[in-house]
Amino acid sequence: MMKLTLRVWRQKNATAPGRFVTYEAKNVSQDMSFLEMLDVLNEELIGRGEEPIAFEHDCREGICGSCGFMIDGLAHGPKRATTVCQLHMRSFRDGDSLTIEPWRARAFPVVKDLIVDRSAFDRIIQAGGFISAPTGSAPDANAILIPKEHADLAFDGAACIGCGACVAACPNAAAMLFTAAKVSHLGLLPQGQPERDDRVRKMVTVMDGEMFGSCTNIGECEAVCPKEIRLYFIARMNHDLIKAGIKVRKMSQQAARI
Amino acid sequence: MNASAVMMLWGTSIGKKAVMAVTGFILVGFVIGHMLGNLKIYQGEEKFNAYAAWLREVGSPAFGHEQFLWLARLILLMATALHIVAAAQLTQMSYDARPVSYAQKKAIQATYASRTMRWGGVIITLFVVYHILHFTFGAVGFTPGQYKHLSVYRNVVIGFSVWYVAAFYIAAMVALGLHMYHGVWSMFQTLGLNTENAGRPYQALATVSSIVVVLGNISVPTAVLAGLLK
Structure with a gap:
């Protein structure tokens, strides 16, 4: 004892x-x-x-x-x-x-005591952590082909349980690893493609608005993540956001034409 | 890329970081070029002074006397300003994000370099101001009449023969090396190039480039203090 x-x-x-x-x-x-x-x-x-x-x-x-x-x-x-x-x-x-x-x-x-309110995470998810597909009965397995590497990587991101340890360990209190995992697990799959640009833009905007800090690529989040989500996911989200940013004008031009 | 896309990105924390990455890339390019230029001092007084004179004629005849030099200075100044403004805003954001600090907090894998980026940046900024006042204007670190414009070899030897000035330069270069060690790798992470398979080469690039820049630059004051350059 x-x-x-x-x-x-x-x-x-x-x-x-x-x-x-x-x-x-x-x-x-x-x-x-x-x-x-x-x-x-x-x-x-x-x-x-x-x-x-x-x-x-x-x-x-x-x-x-x-x-x-x-x-x-x-x-x-x-x-x-x-x-x-x-x-x-x-x-x-x-x-x-x-x-x-x-x-x-x-x-x-x-x-109270050791309990914190993590609903800021829920609002990040609400901003875009979903796909707008009609649900119903389960689709046939393998009806949509997905490369094994993409499926594995998407699953690594989907393993996030939203515990908030990444924010807690970050010296900047940034929510980048959480948001990156959520952005990437959908962004890696075919079902997530139609809303990919919109998703990353909205989720990052809400993340910033929730008063999380700014990432300095220090890697403490990765070290404490109980699901071992890697820092690479943050790079993936950065890439998606920059690409989505570049596409902004192109899309508004298309919309104007329609 | 156009104005609205840039503004959309600048409005996000990640976009500001991208600005830091791109301006950092420009500044690292300059630092490497500057270090290679410094090494020309080992070719002797004549060649080193000729190199300094040539810098004022780069791009001739398309560019006039000192025109290219001033263009480069303008670009560097803008890159530095954007780098600092973005860093200040992001730092403020992070300070605001944790109003109550931990009673106890341990770092697991964060490197010393990554945890000292902000202070490193401040030290480098102060150093650059001193460096310009010192070797570009001859306003500090020289007794009246010692500094001669374009006699760069003499200026360097006289400037570094003051031991505490040389020591300050060496310390500043260590700060620059640490800043680059985390910064160069971060550049690729921030721009989203650090994929599942590509991480290691970027880390190696950061390590090699920071060590080379530090050693190359430190060699000059060290050689002056050791009496190898006189």
Whole structure:
């Protein structure tokens, strides 16, 4: 059994000032996930009549993107390609002292304790992260042929769970890796082509408007991404946007002719 | 490319970064050319001074005396201005994006060069101002009467024989090298050329070009201090 000292950010609500509170986590099994360790601590807090530490979580199997906070200055903690729910206490040592704080970004205001509001991501998706195709019954498999490399790459982008770690780890609080993954996974597939230029233009415009920062190609986003989305996706989005920018006038001329 | 497309791009963070990439490309091209010109000092006083005189006659007879030189200076000045304005606006955007900073924050893979781009840019700007006042105008770093226009070889030897001036130049070149190390690679990333398969050559290009520029430029003050150029 391990014992840990946790310095946790406590903030009552979005407007209240927050502060760090130190807790002792006793009887921590190394087989517990980080969230289970917090669950046990919360049980103890509830037993003492204190407010439990609020953190977001849902699937607890690393695929929903709900969980995530900073552990000792690292988004999702020290283990690569892992969400905080899949991080186990064996990654730490008995007697460790850990600082736990929420994602810090103007676009991600703190709701309570470790929970931030990531709806800025939803608004980026709403701006263009979809295809306008009639849905209905599932189409025949392979009715549209897609080169294997494109399908693989599109899937790599689609693996994004929108957890916000890229923004959290970025020294500029930029949302480029998230937006790039969403722009690219559709932009790489035939179904995404009709709206490709429009999509990247709208999503980047909303991204900028949501008060995320500006990318400096530092690569911290890639390093903390639990889905290992690569920096190349950002280059791909840059390329798409510059190309779409060049096409702006050509399109308005065509529209005028129609 | 036309006015409305440029304005649409300038309105986005990525478009401003593209402006930084293109102007950075121009400035890196100049820096490499300038470094190669500096190396001509090893051919001796006569040839080095002749090179400086030739720079004023480039493009002759199509261009008159110093016309091409001033055209180049104008382009460099505009590139520098755009580079700095875009950098300042993007930096402001990033500062605004994180009003509450972390109590603890660690970097995993960010290089020292990538994390010092802004301060590096400020140092390089201050250096360029000093450098122009020093070797172009002879307004600083010389005692009255020491600086002679177009006697570039003498000016360099006299200028760098002051050890702290030479040390400042060397330090500034290290800052330039770091700026280029991240900047040259970033250029390709920002313009979207850094695809899944192409990353490594660009990184290598950034490493080689920054090292060559730094070593080439540092060699001159070092040679003066070592007494090899006199």
